[in-house]
Structure formats: C-alpha cells, structure tokens
Amino acid sequence: MASKVIMPKLSPTMEEGQIARWLKKEGDKVSMGEPLAEIDTDKATMEMQALSEGVLRKILVQEGESAPLGQLIAVVGTPDEDISSLLSEAPAKAAPAEKQPEPAAQPASRTPAAAPETNGRQQAPQESSQSGRMIVSPLAARMAAEAGVDLKSLQGSGPGGRIIKRDIEAAMSQSKAAPGGTFPRSVEPLKFQQAQVATASPYRDEPSSEIRRVIARRLVTSLGPVPHFFLTSEIEMDRAAEMRRGINALDPDLKISINDIIIKVVAVALVQHPAVNASFQDKFIRYYEHADIGVAVAIEDGLITPVVRAADQKSLSQIAGEVRELAERAKTRKLKPEEYTGATFSVSNLGMFGIDEFTAIINPPESGILAVGAMTPKPVVRNDEVVVKQMMRVTMSCDHRVIDGATGAKFLQTVKKMLENPLYLVV
Amino acid sequence: MATITIREALNQAIREELARDERVFLMGEEVAAYNGAYKVTKGLLDEFGPKRVIDTPITELGFAGLGVGAAMVGLRPIVEFITFNFSILATDQIVNSAAKMLYMSGGQYNIPIVFRGPGGSAYQVSSQHSQAIESWFAYFPGLKVVMPSTPADAKGLLKSAIRDDDPVIFIEQERMYGNKGEVPDDPDFTIPLGVADIKREGTDVTIVARSLMVPIALKAADKLQEQGVSCEVIDPRTIRPLDIDTIIESVKKTNRVVLAEESHPVCGINAEISAAIMERAMDFLDAPVKRVSGIDVPMPYAKNLEDLVVPDVDRVIAAVREVAYLD
Numbered sequence: 001m002a003s004k005v006i007m008p009k010l011s012p013t014m015e016e017g018q019i020a021r022w023l024k025k026e027g028d029k030v031s032m033g034e035p036l037a038e039i040d041t042d043k044a045t046m047e048m049q050a051l052s053e054g055v056l057r058k059i060l061v062q063e064g065e066s067a068p069l070g071q072l073i074a075v076v077g078t079p080d081e082d083i084s085s086l087l088s089e090a091p092a093k094a095a096p097a098e099k100q101p102e103p104a105a106q107p108a109s110r111t112p113a114a115a116p117e118t119n120g121r122q123q124a125p126q127e128s129s130q131s132g133r134m135i136v137s138p139l140a141a142r143m144a145a146e147a148g149v150d151l152k153s154l155q156g157s158g159p160g161g162r163i164i165k166r167d168i169e170a171a172m173s174q175s176k177a178a179p180g181g182t183f184p185r186s187v188e189p190l191k192f193q194q195a196q197v198a199t200a201s202p203y204r205d206e207p208s209s210e211i212r213r214v215i216a217r218r219l220v221t222s223l224g225p226v227p228h229f230f231l232t233s234e235i236e237m238d239r240a241a242e243m244r245r246g247i248n249a250l251d252p253d254l255k256i257s258i259n260d261i262i263i264k265v266v267a268v269a270l271v272q273h274p275a276v277n278a279s280f281q282d283k284f285i286r287y288y289e290h291a292d293i294g295v296a297v298a299i300e301d302g303l304i305t306p307v308v309r310a311a312d313q314k315s316l317s318q319i320a321g322e323v324r325e326l327a328e329r330a331k332t333r334k335l336k337p338e339e340y341t342g343a344t345f346s347v348s349n350l351g352m353f354g355i356d357e358f359t360a361i362i363n364p365p366e367s368g369i370l371a372v373g374a375m376t377p378k379p380v381v382r383n384d385e386v387v388v389k390q391m392m393r394v395t396m397s398c399d400h401r402v403i404d405g406a407t408g409a410k411f412l413q414t415v416k417k418m419l420e421n422p423l424y425l426v427v
Numbered sequence: 428m429a430t431i432t433i434r435e436a437l438n439q440a441i442r443e444e445l446a447r448d449e450r451v452f453l454m455g456e457e458v459a460a461y462n463g464a465y466k467v468t469k470g471l472l473d474e475f476g477p478k479r480v481i482d483t484p485i486t487e488l489g490f491a492g493l494g495v496g497a498a499m500v501g502l503r504p505i506v507e508f509i510t511f512n513f514s515i516l517a518t519d520q521i522v523n524s525a526a527k528m529l530y531m532s533g534g535q536y537n538i539p540i541v542f543r544g545p546g547g548s549a550y551q552v553s554s555q556h557s558q559a560i561e562s563w564f565a566y567f568p569g570l571k572v573v574m575p576s577t578p579a580d581a582k583g584l585l586k587s588a589i590r591d592d593d594p595v596i597f598i599e600q601e602r603m604y605g606n607k608g609e610v611p612d613d614p615d616f617t618i619p620l621g622v623a624d625i626k627r628e629g630t631d632v633t634i635v636a637r638s639l640m641v642p643i644a645l646k647a648a649d650k651l652q653e654q655g656v657s658c659e660v661i662d663p664r665t666i667r668p669l670d671i672d673t674i675i676e677s678v679k680k681t682n683r684v685v686l687a688e689e690s691h692p693v694c695g696i697n698a699e700i701s702a703a704i705m706e707r708a709m710d711f712l713d714a715p716v717k718r719v720s721g722i723d724v725p726m727p728y729a730k731n732l733e734d735l736v737v738p739d740v741d742r743v744i745a746a747v748r749e750v751a752y753l754d
Contacts, residue, residue, distance in 0.1 A: 137712060137713045138709045138710050138711070138712050138713075139682050139710065139711050139712055139713040140713060141710075142710045142711075157752070158752050159752070164713050164752060166752070
C-alpha cells in the first residue's frame with residue numbers, strides 16, 4: 001500500500017514548511033522512523049521522519065519549495081505499484097509563470113507618476129489557487145481585519161482555496177498564546193501619503209522569510225492588544241561587575257556574563273513578586289511558580305527567545321552554561337519548539353551594541369520584558385561628591401492588564417537592589 | 428399536557444374559539460355533515476349546529492367571497508379549503524378582496540378571516556394536488572401566512588389566527604395530520620404570530636425549516652450530531668410576517684445556514700430569507716447560504732419519483748456538510 005507523506009506540524013506556530021533538504025532520493029529505500037527530509041519551519045530546521053516502509057516513489061515538493069501543513073509532499077510505496085491516484089491528490093502546481101513576479105524581475109526604479117500605494121506591486125497579484133484572486137468568506141475577511149491577521153499569509157482550506165473561519169482561527173490560535181486571543185481591533189483604512197519629492201527613491205522587494213512573518217504576526221498581537229507601559233531605572237553595576245570578575249577568576253571556564261547575573265536576579269525577583277510572574281488569560285490570571293526566563297537572541301534575519309527554565313533555582317554557572325548552549329543552537333536554528341516557548345518573563349539585552357536604553361515589546365502571554373542597555377562609566381553623586389560609577393539603564397515593559405504601576409515599580413526596585421548588592425543572591 | 432395529533436390539536440383550537448366567540452363560524456366543503464375531508468372538523472356540527480358550521484357547494488371563489496363579506500360586517504369566518512390546491516380558484520377573493528380591503532377602504536374594514544386547510548406535498552396525488560404554494564400568498568402585503576409543524580404550534584397559532592383582525596392563510600401539512608406531540612391544556616394557550624421557534628439549539632450550522640421540513644431537519648440534526656456537527660433548527664412558524672431577527676441572530680452565532688423547504692426553489696420563501704441574510708448578516712457568513720428545496724418539476728405521481736422530489740434527511744445532511752466544509 002502506497003502511503004502519503006504530508007507536511008507535518010513541527011512547531012506550535014508552524015503554518016507551512018520549506019523543504020531544506022531531501023535526505024532520500026526518489027527510488028531510495030525508506031524504513032519507518034528514518035529521516036526523510038529536513039524542513040525549515042518558522043523557527044527551526046527539523047528532521048521529518050518516515051512514517052511507513054517502502055521506497056520513496058515520488059517527491060512532490062522540491063528543495064527550497066514550501067507547502068502548507070497537511071499538503072502531500074511525497075509518496076512512499078512498493079517499487080512498482082500504481083500511485084497515480086495518490087498523485088492526483090497533489091494540488092495542481094501553479095505554473096511558475098502564474099506566480100507572483102519574482103522580486104528580482106521588478107524594475108529597480110519607477111516613474112515618479114506611480115502612486116506610492118502601488119509600490120511596485122502592480123495590481124497586487126494576490127495568490128489564489130485558480131482564479132487568480134484571493135477568495136475569502138465575508139466572515140473570515142472580517143475576523144482577519146479585526147484580529148490583524150494577514151490574509152496573504154494564509155492558505156485557504158475551503159473549496160477553491162477559499163479562506164474560511166477555521167483558517168483564521170488556526171492563524172489566531174498560533175499567534176495566540178496571546179492573552180485573551182481575540183481582542184477586536186478596528187482597522188483603519190490605510191491612508192497613504194503622497195510623496196512630496198519629485199522622484200521617489202528606487203527600491204527592491206525581497207520575499208519575507210518565514211521567521212520574519214512569524215515575528216511580524218506575533219508582535220502585532222502584542223503592542224496592539226496588550227496595553228504596555230514602561231518603567232525605567234538606572235542601576236549602579238560596580239558590585240555586580242566585581243562579582244562577575246571574582247567568579248570568573250576562580251574558574252575562567254565559567255565565563256559568567258553580566259547578562260547571566262541579570263537573568264538570575266530577575267528570576268529571583270520574580271519569585272518574590274508573584275504578581276509580576278503572571279499572565280493575563282482573559283477569564284483568569286495565571287500565576288507561575290517558577291521564573292522561566294526567555295532570553296532574546298539575535299539570529300540571522302530574526303530573533304528567538306530560548307528559555308532558561310526555573311532560573312530562580314539555578315546557579316549562575318548553570319544559567320551561563322545553558323544560555324551559551326541555547327544561543328549557539330538558536331543561531332544554527334536547531335532549537336526544539338519546547339525550548340523557545342512558554343517563558344514567564346523575558347530579558348532582552350542590547351548593551352553590546354552600545355544602546356543606552358530602549359523599550360522592548362512583550363512576548364505574549366508573558367506579562368513583561370526587561371530591556372537592558374549598556375553598562376557605562378558615568379559621573380554620579382555619592383555622599384555629596386561626584387564619583388564615577390558603572391551605570392546601566394533598564395526599562396521594563398509591563399502588561400497593564402496584570403501589572404499596575406506600583407506593582408511593576410516594586411519589582412524593579414528589587415531588581416535594582418539585588419543588582420547593586422548581588423550578595424542578596426546568597427542571603 | 429396531553430399528547431395528541433395535529434388533527435386533534437386543530438380541532439380543539441376551532442372548538443375552543445367557536446365556544447369563546449359567537450362571531451366565529453366555520454364553512455367549507457364537507458366541513459359539517461362529513462366531519463371534514465381530513466376529519467379536522469369532527470363533531471363540530473353536532474356541538475355548534477348548522478348556523479356555525481356550514482357545508483358549502485363546490486365553489487371556492489363563491490364561499491371565499493362570502494367569507495370576506497361576512498368579515499366586513501363583523502363576523503370572524505374560518506374558511507376551509509379541502510386542500511390549498513383548491514384555494515387557487517379563490518385567489519381573487521383572497522388576494523384582491525381580503526388582503527386589500529383594509530387599505531382600499533381607508534381603514535374602515537378589517538377582514539378577520541382565516542383561510543385554512545392542508546397544503547404541501549401529499550402522498551401520490553400527482554401534480555395538481557401535491558404542491559406547496561405558500562410563497563404566492565406571502566408575496567402580498569395584507570396577508571399573514573402561518574405554517575405549523577407540531578400539534579402545540581398548530582393549536583396555539585390557529586387560535587391566534589382566529590383572534591387576529593387581519594386575513595390569515597393557515598396551511599396545515601397534509602402528510603402531518605397524524606403527527607403527535609404534547610399540547611398544553613390551557614384553553615387560553617396561544618402562540619403569537621410572527622415569532623419563530625428554535626426547535627433545537629446548536630452552534631455550527633443553522634437550519635431554517637418549516638412545516639414538513641421541521642421533523643426532517645431535526646432528524647438530520649440528530650445524525651449530524653453523531654458526526655460532530657451541532658445544528659440549530661429554527662422553525663419560523665409564520666412566514667409572513669417573518670421573524671427574520673431570530674434567524675439573523677442564529678446565523679451570527681453559527682456563521683453557516685441551510686434553508687430547507689419542500690416548495691419549488693424559484694421565488695420561494697428560502698430565496699427571501701437568503702436575501703435577508705445577505706443584507707443583514709453578510710459579514711457573519713463563512714459559507715454561501717445553501718438552499719434545499721423541492722426539485723423544480725411538477726410533482727410526479729410515481730412513488731419513486733415523488734420521493735426524489737421532496738427533500739429528505741440525506742439531502743439536508745449533505746447541505747449541512749457542504750456549508751460546514753466537511754466534504
């Protein structure tokens with residue numbers, strides 16, 4: 001019996017996958033559980049295993065091509081059996097000519113007369129299976145507008161590729177984890193400013209990557225529906241820096257960073273302030289026992305937040321080791337979904353780029369994120385005298401639905417107190 | 428509450444209203460001595476006498492006009508057609524006299540009359556005697572059109588129709604006279620005209636069904652429940668005035684709708700409901716409105732062909748699965 005190989009769901013937010021590499025060729029023997037292909041999901045490159053025995057008869061989605069979840073991508077069967085009925089289920093491939101013009105084919109400049117809103121996308125050749133226009137049920141269109149879901153990123157599951165309610169719900173539950181999920185947001189019709197300059201700038205369009213689209217989708221579910229407010233504090237870091245030097249002098253292999261100390265302090269402070277280590281879930285508020293800290297790591301064309309579980313209970317050397325190991329695998333996109341989801345709070349550090357202070361966007365359903373700036377020597381007044389101290393500015397973004405101003409301020413006060421006197425970590 | 432047939436429920440309603448208001452009288456072919464062609468008027472001649480329960484000659488246009496005249500001078504006639512197929516002969520009196528008299532007399536003459544009798548598909552009586560013509564009457568301002576599907580609805584709605592001050596077309600489904608159900612004993616039990624009834628609550632698909640289609644829709648909903656689809660079944664009961672609000676509310680909840688009727692699809696009530704849903708709930712639709720109607724042919728005599736024309740449980744299930752994107 002020939003069997004279908006379909007695009008599997010390899011991450012919680014995955015909607016489609018790209019074949020990074022086929023590990024078998026057509027005609028190769030395949031046994032159950034053997035890796036068939038490497039698939040780029042929105043977050044990581046994952047191995048897909050064979051779920052049946054036989055010979056890889058037909059590859060329907062080539063390396064570099066994408067397919068939505070559930071689409072037939074290959075057929076496994078016995079060497080000579082007739083697989084035409086299975087193949088006929090494969091979606092008719094859009095001939096390349098029907099596809100959107102390749103970005104490279106776009107003219108590098110346009111005439112000044114071109115209205116800005118068309119910006120190279122002549123009449124938006126929006127994808128649809130057959131008719132060349134996007135088909136959306138009225139309900140799905142309205143839901144997408146209210147939830148800020150980009151219809152162009154969806155594959156319709158209705159007849160003729162019609163995008164229907166369940167497709168929007170699937171998109172929303174993936175970008176969910178977002179507290180309360182469906183915060184209706186009225187969408188203003190887009191208004192385009194007519195450019196005042198005589199000639200508009202030349203430009204080029206590049207397709208957005210999977211991860212870029214997921215980031216975009218998740219972030220608009222944050223700053224839009226999640227009411228942010230921001231608290232900034234300046235922290236004297238001399239003692240923390242001294243502690244770091246001291247520990248690393250004991251054993252240079254430990255390689256503790258200032259950020260590791262910040263993670264530890266934030267985690268301990270979170271456990272002391274349960275109201276902050278919480279998540280707004282619409283009908284209830286979830287309070288976490290441990291502080292699982294998401295650490296923002298920049299990777300090529302995006303970012304990802306691997307999670308240090310129960311950081312409040314781990315030693316600095318454990319935290320340092322884990323962060324280093326997770327960050328390395330994040331950069332090669334080898335993280336497993338459970339390693340980058342489900343934090344209770346996040347830390348984002350741009351100090352290494354010389355950023356003095358910044359605000360970060362909360363990763364729902366977490367209740368907050370701490371944006372950490374650079375540590376720099378500054379003149380400060382101590383005992384009526386100007387002295388030079390290592391100062392660092394942090395800004396905490398809070399979800400106002402669960403954290404109030406004073407709650408957040410008290411938490412930040414604890415963070416400041418502990419970073420300024422890291423001995424608190426051992427008392 | 429007693430469990431009785433639709434036939435008995437209608438009989439109770441007429442009897443109670445004859446007893447309650449001496450202006451009410453009943454006339455039609457075979458209603459008195461023969462106890463009614465379908466025995467709906469059984470025993471009424473004995474109880475109320477020949478001045479209140481009157482056999483007429485076979486002259487539909489004549490006795491319909493007589494009823495309109497009686498209503499103009501203050502009586503409250505119930506006019507029975509042996510079936511609504513014969514009301515076609517009386518349409519001038521119904522459409523041009525009864526429906527328009529209040530308007531054309533400048534509000535001087537109410538016409539409190541009920542035209543009632545069986546309608547819709549019967550069993551093997553062929554094209555001229557087996558058809559659903561409610562949409563003709565529902566077309567005209569000035570007429571109310573009622574189509575009950577249960578004994579309780581039949582009784583409560585007929586009593587309201589008799590008490591109503593305007594002409595009411597009251598169509599009983601010919602195949603359903605023997606259907607049983609519980610009916611309240613209260614002699615003042617009435618059901619207001621123009622109010623739909625949610626026969627079954629559900630969340631995934633709304634089925635709007637009336638008359639013969641209600642039990643079929645409910646059976647389909649039972650089977651669909653086993654397939655994991657929760658159907659809401661709405662019986663408008665009155666098709667003019669139509670309780671579109673209840674239908675719209677349901678569509679807003681379920682986002683999908685199937686309209687079932689035994690009549691022809693062209694210019695039918697389903698077409699009207701469909702347009703109203705489009706006008707008022709388009710942004711709530713996840714699938715096109717799906718109509719299930721009688722096949723667009725004169726009713727065949729042959730049993731096998733007749734079965735193909737009248738919508739059945741399987742056709743309703745197929746329509747629901749289509750709008751729920753299950754196939």
